[in-house]
Amino acid sequence: MFRAEPERLSPDQTVELADMLRIMGDPNRLGILLACLSAEAAVGRIAASLGLTDSLVSHHLRLLRAARLVRARRQGKQVFYTVADAHVRSVLSDLIAHVREPGQRGAE
Amino acid sequence: MFRAEPERLSPDQTVELADMLRIMGDPNRLGILLACLSAEAAVGRIAASLGLTDSLVSHHLRLLRAARLVRARRQGKQVFYTVADAHVRSVLSDLIAHVREPGQRGAE
């Protein structure tokens, strides 16, 4: 039985993952993601909660949508966004958990 | 008993996490990180394995070092790099695991 090193990814997978990380790697965009992680949130509401303009949030949401990190659902005038699926939700939860952990630094 | 929503991060924590994600969100840099995830790797070896110039890898390693994502250890002429700590290693492992999972997309 021969198991490949669990850390290695194919170049394609690496690019794919990097792409996801790059999209999440903007403070406003990450804030937007977190704002619609646990429940649906309308664009205007997200913008207000983060102190951003509706336009800016919409622009970011387009990128998040293109990256399949969020999904949109229209209801009347408003469009509600949610983190796309359990996969993304799980990744975000893991990251949050790690940020919350005590910053156990080894030897400097 | 009142539990805060587990998804919410403080603005500072959000910026901190976004910073980490941004640094990881470049394909070459992510490749470098993965290259020194399971074991130490010298700059030249990383560069060769990824098909990049030593200079470019060194530049990226400086960013990774500044973000405390990797640590350096000098041994003779060579400098060996490793993922900084168990924290970062765990985050990367989680991400890898998720990328490897079947792409269970919900309804489009």
Added chain:
DNA sequence: TGAACATTGGAACAGATGTTCATATATCAG
């Protein structure tokens, strides 16, 4: 229909970012 609201889209701009090239530093062998 028209007005009001919510979201989207495009153009434009400043600033950040990845890469290359050339040069500098560090370590070791002779």
Added chain:
DNA sequence: CTGATATATGAACATCTGTTCCAATGTTCA
């Protein structure tokens, strides 16, 4: 010391990216 190897650094450049502003679209209600 000199030369060779390994890594780091700095400047320059083209490209990408986040943001703002304004116009356009779509939706609801009178």
